[in-house]
């Protein structure tokens with residue numbers, strides 16, 4: 001079979017890498033891909049938002065399955081576009097992807113189907129939002145309704161911060177259209193956890209648990225990023241808790257979407273808060289996480305192609321999804337300045353040495369005549385695998401130490417909090 005992966009980040013490298021291991025896969029293509037996907041796939045210079053060109057390519061090359069990595073093309077209807085043309089594609093329709101694209105849509109859905117989440121109200125009128133925030137008091141959480149590159153959520157510790165956030169979003173228009181509606185949410189206290197699931201309408205197959213590190217610097221300091229590192233599985237989360245999350249949250253959400261006439265078929269990313277009242281949803285995403293995919297996929301034992309094909313055919317219940325009994329840690333190496341402005345085109349060395357003990361997933365890299373150079377904020381995700389979390393951490397950082405590019409920055413504490421808990 002020939003497969004096309006749409007996207008160009010570390011997540012897409014991990015998806016292409018995993019699919020390339022399937023004995024049933026003849027050739028993997030990646031559009032547009034990056035300097036790393038080239039090692040496991042053939043890069044195709046078509047941007048992820050050019051649906052017509054992608055369809056033409058799929059027809060010309062006889063691609064059997066297209067897999068979509070990022071949220072933007074999903075929300076823009078790439079799956080609908082392919083399906084209308086009779087092509088096989090893995091991912092949710094634009095309607096179902098709204099579970100990520102609109103916070104108020106996701107909150108309504110959860111309320112309708114009894115999925116535990118923070119209490120909330122949504123507003124389009126600034127004065128009403130302000131009155132509600134003043135009535136509720138701090139701490140309180142203000143969220144721009146639409147996609148805002150991970151910056152549209154303000155966890156306000158004081159009323160002043162909350163009022164300022166509302167003003168920035170609703171009056172100044174900091175996030176443009178994405179902020180024309182805001183969701184004001186109860187503050188939830190607890191530990192965060194991510195559970196990704198393969199979903200095919202009603203059938204839910206959970207993956208292993210993951211924790212991301214969103215802040216730019218050690219100790220969860222500094223601005224929020226797309227994710228600076230992940231580890232899986234989370235050792236202190238029991239199988240019982242995972243089952244509870246699946247039964248009380250993910251299955252009701254999936255069944256609810258089927259009942260609402262917009263079945264979700266794809267990867268459902270559930271961001272959770274483990275509160276004193278049990279697990280509650282922080283957010284849903286309609287795709288693999290990045291860098292969550294870089295730790296989850298290396299631990300997947302089952303052929304990814306089999307799972308994705310079963311899901312698109314509505315036969316996910318027939319697949320036994322198995323995991324390796326190991327741990328994985330991914331450390332993201334970013335450009336100096338990220339998540340703010342950064343330079344591109346900086347030479348990267350040491351990848352071969354790092355590859356001896358780690359899997360190096362590329363995010364923002366490009367191959368040039370002078371060699372591999374940086375081309376994005378998050379440059380590489382270095383994944384270490386081991387029999388335990390400490391062993392995986394040791395492997396990941398041994399790889400990181402081999403890699404050099406000017407100004408590289410990374411967190412040195414990925415997975416550390418979980419280790420402290422264990423002793």
Ligand code: AMP
Nearest residue numbers: 118141153155185186187188271282283
């Ligand atoms: P989101 O984009 O909705 O995942 O929010 C980004 C981050 O804000 C989450 O990962 C949490 O750390 C935090 N957050 C979001 N909603 C809440 C909430 N209701 N209570 C506490 N923290 C929250």
Ligand code: GLY
Nearest residue numbers: 226227289290291
């Ligand atoms: N790493 C967080 C996300 O992919 O949404």
